[in-house]
Amino acid sequence: MIKVLIVEDDPMVREINEKFLQKIDGYQLCGSAESIESAKKILSKENPDLVLLDVFFPEGRGVDLLKWIRNKNLKCDVILITADKNMDTVEESFRYGAIDYLIKPFNFERFEQAM
Numbered sequence: 084m085i086k087v088l089i090v091e092d093d094p095m096v097r098e099i100n101e102k103f104l105q106k107i108d109g110y111q112l113c114g115s116a117e118s119i120e121s122a123k124k125i126l127s128k129e130n131p132d133l134v135l136l137d138v139f140f141p142e143g144r145g146v147d148l149l150k151w152i153r154n155k156n157l158k159c160d161v162i163l164i165t166a167d168k169n170m171d172t173v174e175e176s177f178r179y180g181a182i183d184y185l186i187k188p189f190n191f192e193r194f195e196q197a198m
Contacts (some may be wrong), residue, residue, distance in 0.1 A: 086113040088131040090122040090148065091164070092140050096187070100135055100164065103194045110198065119148045126152065131159050133198075138165035138172060146172060149179045162197050164189075 087110050091097040097115055104110050113129045116122035119140055126134070134152070138145040149161050162183045163176050173184050183197040 084111045085109055085133055086111055086129065086131045087133045087135060088113055088122065088125055088129065088159075089115045089135045090119070090145065091115070091135070091137045092117050093137075096137070096164075100194075103191055104135075104198075106191065107195055107198050119143050119145070122148055123151065126155075126157060126159075130157070134159055134161045136161055136163050138163060138167040144172075146175055146179065149176060149181060153179055 087104055089097055089100050089112065091100060101112055101115065104112055113131050114125040116125050119142060136145040136148060145163060152159065152161065160182045161180065162185065163181050164185045164187065166187045168186055176184055185193060185197055
């Protein structure tokens, strides 16, 4: 089972991502976080295999959490799920090891492909 952490501040989007994840065999939700700080706590405890990460948060950027994950040498993959189409953000995300970048809104088939 692949343990997944969803980091998304919008409760409606977080719920959609959780429901999409439930439809795919082999994945288990190990936590959901609404902020970067709560995500750090879950990451330290749960050791997820995969993080589904938004870019925009009231207190910072998801890319900063991605950098934190890499600086802590946490062994997990990261997929960014965001409305941010800025090429600088996309490039920075891949530079820090993101494995995919989904632009909202997306359909289940695109989500499943990323997984």
